[in-house]
Amino acid sequence: LCSVSLGVVGMTCGSCVQSIEQRIGSLPGVIRIKVSLEQNNATVIFDQSQHSPESLSEAIEDMGFESSLSD
């Protein structure tokens, strides 16, 4: 398993956090996701045979938030 921290821009409240955690967290190959509104990021633990930092970032972008591969 891999862990990555992705930048997420565009969230304004806890319900934004929840919708991202729910939708990304239910993708096959995503083991756990923790989104932080204060830090504008998402920490994702995933199975690298099904996902990459790029594909996860794209999935967040697809939901309408801006996402970047931070650090």
Place this chain on the structure above:
Amino acid sequence: MTQKHEFEVAMTCEGCSGAVTRILNKLEDVKFEIDLPNRLVWIESDRDVAFLTDTLKKCGKEVKYNGAK
């Protein structure tokens, strides 16, 4: 023929309306308007309703089609 469609999207905050805006901006052939307090989105497009509904659902909120306006 381009039609104006009305959708109800369960948006609750500016994060939601911002997400819907970015999602729709990625489509090149639509014009749209968002009314956040009334949770309504109007889209002018010749794409079919099923496609537009699926596109709106990407934001993770419930979407209901209210008909052509």
